[in-house]
Amino acid sequence: MKTIQGTVYVVRDDIDTDQIIPAQYLNLVPTIPEEYAKLGSYALCGLPNGYPPFVKSGALTADYPIIIAGRNFGCGSSREHAPVCLGAAGVKAVVAESYARIFFRNCVSTGELYPFETPIRLCDVFKTGDKAEIDVEGAHLTNCTTGKTYSIKELGAVAPVVEAGGIFAYARKSGIIK
Amino acid sequence: MAMTLTEKILARAAGKRVVGPGDNVWVEVDILLTHDVCGPGTIGVFQREFGKMAKVWDPSKIVIIPDHYIFTADQKAHRNVDTLRDFAQYQKLAYFYDPGTPTYKGVCHVALPQTGHVRPGEVIFGTDSHTCTHGALGAFATGIGNTDAGFIMGAGKLLIKVPKTMRFTVNGTVPPYLMGKDIILKIIGDIGFDGASYCAMEFNGDAIRQLSIEERMTICNMAIEAGAKNGIIEPDEKTFEYVKAHTNKPFEAVYGDADAPVDSERTYDASTLEPCVAEPHVPSNYALARERNDVKLDRSYIGSCTGGKITDFLAAARILKGHKVAIPTFLVPATVEVAEDIIKSQIDGKSLIEIFAEAGCEDIAPPSCAACLGGPEDTFGRTSGTETVISTTNRNFPGRMGSKQSRIYLASPLTAAASAIRGRITDPREFM
Numbered sequence: 060m061k062t063i064q065g066t067v068y069v070v071r072d073d074i075d076t077d078q079i080i081p082a083q084y085l086n087l088v089p090t091i092p093e094e095y096a097k098l099g100s101y102a103l104c105g106l107p108n109g110y111p112p113f114v115k116s117g118a119l120t121a122d123y124p125i126i127i128a129g130r131n132f133g134c135g136s137s138r139e140h141a142p143v144c145l146g147a148a149g150v151k152a153v154v155a156e157s158y159a160r161i162f163f164r165n166c167v168s169t170g171e172l173y174p175f176e177t178p179i180r181l182c183d184v185f186k187t188g189d190k191a192e193i194d195v196e197g198a199h200l201t202n203c204t205t206g207k208t209y210s211i212k213e214l215g216a217v218a219p220v221v222e223a224g225g226i227f228a229y230a231r232k233s234g235i236i237k
Numbered sequence: 238m239a240m241t242l243t244e245k246i247l248a249r250a251a252g253k254r255v256v257g258p259g260d261n262v263w264v265e266v267d268i269l270l271t272h273d274v275c276g277p278g279t280i281g282v283f284q285r286e287f288g289k290m291a292k293v294w295d296p297s298k299i300v301i302i303p304d305h306y307i308f309t310a311d312q313k314a315h316r317n318v319d320t321l322r323d324f325a326q327y328q329k330l331a332y333f334y335d336p337g338t339p340t341y342k343g344v345c346h347v348a349l350p351q352t353g354h355v356r357p358g359e360v361i362f363g364t365d366s367h368t369c370t371h372g373a374l375g376a377f378a379t380g381i382g383n384t385d386a387g388f389i390m391g392a393g394k395l396l397i398k399v400p401k402t403m404r405f406t407v408n409g410t411v412p413p414y415l416m417g418k419d420i421i422l423k424i425i426g427d428i429g430f431d432g433a434s435y436c437a438m439e440f441n442g443d444a445i446r447q448l449s450i451e452e453r454m455t456i457c458n459m460a461i462e463a464g465a466k467n468g469i470i471e472p473d474e475k476t477f478e479y480v481k482a483h484t485n486k487p488f489e490a491v492y493g494d495a496d497a498p499v500d501s502e503r504t505y506d507a508s509t510l511e512p513c514v515a516e517p518h519v520p521s522n523y524a525l526a527r528e529r530n531d532v533k534l535d536r537s538y539i540g541s542c543t544g545g546k547i548t549d550f551l552a553a554a555r556i557l558k559g560h561k562v563a564i565p566t567f568l569v570p571a572t573v574e575v576a577e578d579i580i581k582s583q584i585d586g587k588s589l590i591e592i593f594a595e596a597g598c599e600d601i602a603p604p605s606c607a608a609c610l611g612g613p614e615d616t617f618g619r620t621s622g623t624e625t626v627i628s629t630t631n632r633n634f635p636g637r638m639g640s641k642q643s644r645i646y647l648a649s650p651l652t653a654a655a656s657a658i659r660g661r662i663t664d665p666r667e668f669m
């Protein structure tokens with residue numbers, strides 16, 4: 060059984076890519092290993108004041124492998140730096156009510172993290188710091204702090220791409236490229 | 238089976254007779270666009286997956302237009318442009334518009350049609366969310382990430398989901414005080430910031446036909462601000478005139494079937510719409526300009542892919558002529574061609590550049606994305622504190638123009654110019 064466990068970080072609606080990774084850090088190139096790591100240190104640093112820091116000052120990674128979000132997570136720019144910086148910071152999954160199209164697509168294509176959707180407004184019932192466990196195959200999420208379990212949606216049409224490990228692996232498997 | 242314009246273009250690119258919403262299809266790509274912010278990462282993915290020495294699928298179909306971080310001292314920004322230049326040379330790319338040389342253009346979404354790379358009926362992918370701009374010329378165009386772009390570089394095709402079509406019909410006569418920006422902000426205000434998620438937004442009607450290609454681009458540019466996959470307008474005589482003035486390449490226009498089913502339909506009367514703003518911090522926060530007279534401003538900004546075209550500067554100049562600005566007013570032409578047109582174009586015998594200078598605007602900046610997306614700290618016009626800005630750009634998220642504490646109001650260039658004169662949000666009709 061594939062599971063993702065850890066502490067959650069909760070954000071609300073319309074978290075755009077400028078809040079996930081502000082544009083001044085787009086001079087970093089995700090395919091250069093040390094710049095990939097550096098991108099992780101800036102993950103979610105554009106959130107308005109009032110949110111606790113996602114990555115502690117001086118650290119490269121966050122203590123939160125799971126992000127819980129409201130509607131339209133990842134809206135705005137097509138910058139792949141957004142899912143990349145979250146993946147580099149150690150995020151394994153986002154569970155949101157909905158996603159912006161390009162961010163969702165970039166999660167799937169890169170294989171950086173699982174973009175799970177849920178019909179339930181989890182950002183109202185989870186608090187940053189709660190412990191959680193995602194059962195990937197069983198498609199549910201448990202708040203280990205409260206003991207409550209919630210269903211998440213199956214990945215649907217993109218599942219074969221996610222299972223293959225991204226767009227390149229999927230295309231090789233299906234003979235589109237060598 | 239009847240198909241919409243978007244479905245017909247994708248069916249042709251997929252080599253299929255029919256496609257429908259929700260189908261996942263491999264489409265052949267006509268143009269791949271990238272720039273300095275996502276190009277180096279795209280090249281990194283391409284080389285990692287296809288090999289360091291691999292050749293791109295077609296060197297005449299990859300267009301690289303550096304535009305984001307050009308006029309900065311940032312060393313990594315310069316390195317990134319060097320990466321693009323080396324790659325373009327090695328791959329013998331036909332279209333690399335190199336900063337610091339006479340081939341430099343400026344903002345990719347205005348430069349792409351100006352250099353003849355946008356043609357009706359074609360499929361365009363770009364590593365920038367505002368690639369949806371190019372639907373204004375009857376193409377299918379959408380933004381993608383580096384990984385998908387790296388895939389296209391090697392394979393020339395991409396697996397995509399056919400979007401549902403939402404149709405927006407705008408009828409009536411477009412009044413002189415109303416611009417494409419007011420139309421699209423009204424639509425986004427009505428359907429919401431995620432109101433067109435995963436959908437095609439198709440714009441048609443008499444009012445859309447009256448608009449110039451540049452104004453149509455403003456509308457399609459902001460389809461992404463409602464979450465859409467693409468914005469699109471059926472080509473007409475204006476489209477063909479524009480395209481033929483910029484390229485000799487042949488193309489085959491595509492038209493939607495009149496009886497094609499759409500997912501939703503909304504109708505507007507342009508003559509009843511009014512100048513508006515989008516208040517902080519999302520583009521769907523619609524408000525009428527005349528009802529926000531109490532908002533004091535620190536700065537006015539005219540520029541970007543959606544608001545830095547020659548039609549935008551002509552509109553601003555119409556208002557500013559004979560007036561003085563009350564707040565710092567920043568002007569950033571999108572491209573070199575727009576900058577040249579600002580010098581050449583006149584209103585009542587006076588060039589735009591004179592009108593702006595006499596109004597007390599800041600010196601005109603060299604063409605680039607500049608402060609539309611903040612960028613490095615030395616970027617022209619970037620906010621650094623608690624500034625309240627009226628801007629012709631397309632996004633007003635927290636921190637979008639630099640500082641998290643600054644507040645951005647999106648507006649048409651007419652409204653941004655009128656507001657610059659008063660130092661508070663102002664309906665342009667006060668000066669018309």
